[in-house]
Amino acid sequence: MQVVEPKAGLGVAIAATVKRDLTLMLRRRSEVINPLVFFALVITLFPLGISPDTELLAAIAPGLLWVAALLATQLSLDTLFRGDYDDGSLEQLLLSPQPLPALVLSKVLVHWLLTGLPLALMAPVLGLMLALPVGSFAVLALSLALGSASLSLIGAIGAALTVGLSRGGVLLSLLVLPLYIPVLIFGAGAVQVVILDGNAAPHLAILGAQLCLALMLSPWAIAAALRISING
Amino acid sequence: MQVVEPKAGLGVAIAATVKRDLTLMLRRRSEVINPLVFFALVITLFPLGISPDTELLAAIAPGLLWVAALLATQLSLDTLFRGDYDDGSLEQLLLSPQPLPALVLSKVLVHWLLTGLPLALMAPVLGLMLALPVGSFAVLALSLALGSASLSLIGAIGAALTVGLSRGGVLLSLLVLPLYIPVLIFGAGAVQVVILDGNAAPHLAILGAQLCLALMLSPWAIAAALRISING
Amino acid sequence: MWAFIHKLGSPKWFYAISARLQPWFWALAILLLLVGSVWGLVFAPSDYQQGNSFRIIYVHVPAAILAQSCFVTMAVAGVIFLVWKIKIADMAAAVIAPFGAAMTFVALFSGAVWGMPTWGTWWVWDARLTSMLIQLFLYLGVIALRGAFASRDSGSRAASVLALVGVVNIPIIKYSVDWWNTLHQPATFTLTERPAMPVEMWLPLLVMVLGFYCFFIALTLTRTRNEILRRESAKRWVRELVAGTARRG
Amino acid sequence: MAFDSFLALLAMEGHAPYVWSAWGLTAVLLIGSALYARAERRHLLRDLQRRQRRERHAGREDAHES
Amino acid sequence: MTFRLEARGLACERDDRRLFQDIDLEVGPGEVLRVEGPNGSGKTTLLKILSGQLTDYSGELHWCGQPMRRARSAFLANLLYLGHTPGVKAALSPLENLAWYQALCGERGDEAERMAVLADVGLHGFEDVPVAQLSAGQQRRVALARLTLTPRPLWVLDEPFTAIDKHGVARLEQRLLDHAQAGGSVILTTHHELAPLGELRRITLGHRACSVAGE
Amino acid sequence: MTFRLEARGLACERDDRRLFQDIDLEVGPGEVLRVEGPNGSGKTTLLKILSGQLTDYSGELHWCGQPMRRARSAFLANLLYLGHTPGVKAALSPLENLAWYQALCGERGDEAERMAVLADVGLHGFEDVPVAQLSAGQQRRVALARLTLTPRPLWVLDEPFTAIDKHGVARLEQRLLDHAQAGGSVILTTHHELAPLGELRRITLGHRACSVAGE
Numbered sequence A, B: 001m002q003v004v005e006p007k008a009g010l011g012v013a014i015a016a017t018v019k020r021d022l023t024l025m026l027r028r029r030s031e032v033i034n035p036l037v038f039f040a041l042v043i044t045l046f047p048l049g050i051s052p053d054t055e056l057l058a059a060i061a062p063g064l065l066w067v068a069a070l071l072a073t074q075l076s077l078d079t080l081f082r083g084d085y086d087d088g089s090l091e092q093l094l095l096s097p098q099p100l101p102a103l104v105l106s107k108v109l110v111h112w113l114l115t116g117l118p119l120a121l122m123a124p125v126l127g128l129m130l131a132l133p134v135g136s137f138a139v140l141a142l143s144l145a146l147g148s149a150s151l152s153l154i155g156a157i158g159a160a161l162t163v164g165l166s167r168g169g170v171l172l173s174l175l176v177l178p179l180y181i182p183v184l185i186f187g188a189g190a191v192q193v194v195i196l197d198g199n200a201a202p203h204l205a206i207l208g209a210q211l212c213l214a215l216m217l218s219p220w221a222i223a224a225a226l227r228i229s230i231n232g
Numbered sequence C: 001m002w003a004f005i006h007k008l009g010s011p012k013w014f015y016a017i018s019a020r021l022q023p024w025f026w027a028l029a030i031l032l033l034l035v036g037s038v039w040g041l042v043f044a045p046s047d048y049q050q051g052n053s054f055r056i057i058y059v060h061v062p063a064a065i066l067a068q069s070c071f072v073t074m075a076v077a078g079v080i081f082l083v084w085k086i087k088i089a090d091m092a093a094a095v096i097a098p099f100g101a102a103m104t105f106v107a108l109f110s111g112a113v114w115g116m117p118t119w120g121t122w123w124v125w126d127a128r129l130t131s132m133l134i135q136l137f138l139y140l141g142v143i144a145l146r147g148a149f150a151s152r153d154s155g156s157r158a159a160s161v162l163a164l165v166g167v168v169n170i171p172i173i174k175y176s177v178d179w180w181n182t183l184h185q186p187a188t189f190t191l192t193e194r195p196a197m198p199v200e201m202w203l204p205l206l207v208m209v210l211g212f213y214c215f216f217i218a219l220t221l222t223r224t225r226n227e228i229l230r231r232e233s234a235k236r237w238v239r240e241l242v243a244g245t246a247r248r249g
Numbered sequence D: 001m002a003f004d005s006f007l008a009l010l011a012m013e014g015h016a017p018y019v020w021s022a023w024g025l026t027a028v029l030l031i032g033s034a035l036y037a038r039a040e041r042r043h044l045l046r047d048l049q050r051r052q053r054r055e056r057h058a059g060r061e062d063a064h065e066s
Numbered sequence E, F: 001m002t003f004r005l006e007a008r009g010l011a012c013e014r015d016d017r018r019l020f021q022d023i024d025l026e027v028g029p030g031e032v033l034r035v036e037g038p039n040g041s042g043k044t045t046l047l048k049i050l051s052g053q054l055t056d057y058s059g060e061l062h063w064c065g066q067p068m069r070r071a072r073s074a075f076l077a078n079l080l081y082l083g084h085t086p087g088v089k090a091a092l093s094p095l096e097n098l099a100w101y102q103a104l105c106g107e108r109g110d111e112a113e114r115m116a117v118l119a120d121v122g123l124h125g126f127e128d129v130p131v132a133q134l135s136a137g138q139q140r141r142v143a144l145a146r147l148t149l150t151p152r153p154l155w156v157l158d159e160p161f162t163a164i165d166k167h168g169v170a171r172l173e174q175r176l177l178d179h180a181q182a183g184g185s186v187i188l189t190t191h192h193e194l195a196p197l198g199e200l201r202r203i204t205l206g207h208r209a210c211s212v213a214g215e
């Protein structure tokens, strides 16, 4: 039997991974809806806990929406690699001849497509309920779409680090939340600026820059973290 | 070999289960600290996302504290039965000759001791950071201690229902958060009443009544849910 | 008594009896809904305060009432399934849940749309509105839980338990939400204190409510029959029935 | 009759978007669920028929083999 | 009093696929029943039904002449079930694991007894190591220690030989034999060849599944 | 070009306990290497080291004469590892699982091929059922289908016979033999008795652990 030369086929592998993860998520449709419902639920909790007063709610709405979206993204991240770890596919992913950063990037991409993007699209509806001015909806959605991509990328590092631990959930939050803070500040800032009739472009630009940085660095960090976890 | 008669020994079994769960949690000390840190982090995210304005923060502090505590409890619940499910001890727990509701009640008790109670004790410190009046601290802690016991009990039903599902996390929130609302309303209400120089006793009494109701009903619901999950 | 319950629980018997019932309910539903709609949209007088936006009541209130009844029905079906293991009950619960969620959504949407011209806002955190929203979440939870299990039997039982827990909680939630809103601020808008409605206004409403109920029964019958076909597809009588329909074309 | 003309009915005295969107959504959901139930039945019957035909085929092949 | 587990006309279907039907069986003192069948024939499912974990079957199940539903707690007091997963906590040591299992039966037990049992299954020196740091086979040995520690007449064992080495398999077979000779009874599945065991009876499932496998 | 996996002076300790040391081994075309040893002697650990998953060992590992660190991607292209967990997704069907594994190797493959392979491992009729609804043995068979589907010269198999029924074990043994005869090589652990396999070599670990077990 001859030695097999490493073939390219990276495109095939990435496409198949994206397809597989999409199938997995869509097969359990509830997986896709759950973060959205969580988002809506958390937003519902705040008026119940704070007060139904519209003015007060409008004042704190950008922050509430952003924090809730952040929590929803982060919670859904917990399962990003856990399923693969439990059934041994992660082991196999690491042993595949394809470059690991590219493969994990495609997993993160699917996560964002099915979590971050729908969250961004849904945020205006909840904004309505919190009496947020209609004019700020576009910026709200855009800032969330950009920001949640960074959140997915950064959060995936934490998910990869904790995948080997049986009770990752809460620990993951700790690792990841501090890294989320810059995204949160500029994201919520963008919405607030629009409400005050300012120009949100600088904030959005910074969010974009954060995304670029995350895109460049985190695939490697995720891959390294996965290798460490599997070693345990 | 003779037939074994069912022995009583319920006390021994409960004590051993409490001891075992305490040992398990304390052996991974981070398990105990994680919900606390999550609580603290979420509370720090809000000033970042909303505004550092003290007056505004003080106005919304009771609600924020209660919602954050609620989320922290709920997140830590996900692992209440999952570990036992994964390694097969849950199967054995269900096959033990002792009454299941009593055994699960002792598991929930440990959860509350190591999550709800510390959260309640820690809340005043965070209240200080949110400029909450000092006079309300006692009621804050007391309401959280009472309320989080109900939260643990109700949440355990959801945890038992989702324990067999690989991605329980977010689904669990969906099931449980709507059921948390009465506790949240009266808990946050108690603190607000004290701030407005009112009498929080009625609120606390209702929280106590809710706890009694939860104590009476939920062990049976949890046991039934576990039997279903193990069937899956 | 037992024999009767079990006969009722037998899918075959149910399939036969529902075949006879369902055309009547469909016909009645269509009739009532058409009459009610035309009456409500065209003939009923407009409200002296709210003008024509008032006509939303004819979909809003029936949907709101039906949404609540659906939850109770679903929970009762869940109990029947858990206690007596009657599969029909679970099939009915499975098809009621999405419809109930849809009705809840209709009530929320029509309420929101009604709120804009009347209150000048889409949404307020009013007690009734809030508890309706929570009910939507409860529905979604039941649906999601059922779908999350790989094995259908477990999904059914889990969803039944959750529906039961939910129905115990609904009054508590309602009570506390009511209480919450009176605590924080005097209710800005009340739904209950309305000027006594003249007969020509509430009669079409009654027709619509009845129409919605008939529609609900008809739809549940039809979809439960589908569910029977799906779940009992291996049974002899279903196979014969399917072969029969095939021959007929 | 509360309206003078059909157009007046459509206009609803300026409340048209609200009234018609609420009624529209209700109609869409009700009619949609009725149609869905019918389509579901048709699909099911077709699937079951196809499965039976396949099984009959398989049965015949088994008979051939043995 | 002596015990007897009887099943009459057991049938089970999962998601509309019939797994088995018309299973009649009876297990009493001194008997070993081996459930056989190819992969996917329903052995695990049958064992879960017999041990009272799965309830969606049709047919009747009796313990000492009483229907299982009513005799459940008496039955559980006599049962020891070991499934595919060993049921030991990874973060606890073997000793702590066993202590909990003893307490679940309402007994306090003592340390020396547990140490002896652990040594008996070849875990001497590992008593205080967290189970997470044991190998696959060692973890299963911790579970097997319960056979001796909490004596029960009826054992239901699903593939107990998984991951156990040659020497361990021989010892476990001996253990089963001893149990049967002492008047206990065993229901087990395994794909291993077994050395002759007590009064061994077999029940074979899934001829159909076998022919589907078409090998 | 032919291949060769060499290890010189491998040693591993976990948590300050020495598992094995001074292991020298060499595997080339047509060879079958069986790693033996009692439970807990370090077989799984050794296999993980040899397949490049664990990196905290001392000693040297070479692939085709190059140190493993540098030859890693060439090595991975030639390796097929099956561990204790089968590595199949419970929510996907066997067909979808295999399609992904093929794509990971950069091949598109086709449906007919995958159907044939699945029929070959006895899963005909289960191609479209979610894996969650298969039995323990059937799940492992899905993983085993990869042996035929994505041909690689070097197989590293950790207890491949777990949960497989008698008939399946015989087929798998034949499959290993064929592979060796076609010039491939196999490293495996198992507690089963094996029928004579190609040029079978053994390496035995853990005399000390064995004596600790003290049976």
Ligand code: HEM
Residues within 6 Å of the ligand: C057, C060, C061, C064, C065, C068, C107, C108, C109, C110, C111, C112, C113, C114, C115, C116, C118, C119, C123, C128, C129, C130, C132, C133, C191, C192, C194
């Ligand atoms: C999203 C917003 C709204 C929601 C969720 C909502 C929900 C409900 C609910 C749950 C009921 C109770 C039905 C029953 O059980 O009797 C109801 C009834 C009613 N609603 Fe709404 N509503 C909303 C907005 C509005 C608005 C804006 C109006 C008009 C100003 C309105 C007028 C009514 C009236 C007149 C009734 C009948 C009262 C009764 O039967 O007691 N609703 N609504």
Ligand SMILES: Nc1ncnc2c1ncn2[C@@H]1O[C@H](COP(=O)(O)OP(=O)(O)OP(=O)(O)O)[C@@H](O)[C@H]1O
Residues within 6 Å of the ligand: A232, E132, E133, E134, E135, E136, E137, E138, E163, E165, F014, F015, F019, F037, F038, F039, F040, F041, F042, F043, F044, F045, F046
């Ligand atoms: N994660 C770990 N951390 C620390 N020690 C470990 C870990 N995993 C295994 N060990 C130790 O390494 C030793 C060898 O384990 P390994 O799993 O390699 O054994 P094995 O030969 O495969 O046994 P088995 O036949 O039971 O599968 C065990 O004694 C165990 O205590």
Ligand SMILES: Nc1ncnc2c1ncn2[C@@H]1O[C@H](COP(=O)(O)OP(=O)(O)OP(=O)(O)O)[C@@H](O)[C@H]1O
Residues within 6 Å of the ligand: B232, C150, C151, E014, E015, E019, E037, E038, E039, E040, E041, E042, E043, E044, E045, E046, F132, F133, F134, F135, F136, F137, F138, F163, F165
């Ligand atoms: N949760 C489930 N839902 C639906 N079907 C299932 C489920 N678990 C098992 N099955 C089906 O039941 C059949 C029998 O499974 P079971 O696990 O009892 O087999 P087994 O005889 O123990 O096989 P093995 O020897 O592989 O362990 C399988 O064909 C499988 O498809």
Ligand SMILES: [Mg+2]
Residues within 6 Å of the ligand: E043, E044, E045, F135, F136, F137
């Ligand atoms: Mg099995």
Ligand SMILES: [Mg+2]
Residues within 6 Å of the ligand: E135, E136, E137, F043, F044, F045
């Ligand atoms: Mg091993």
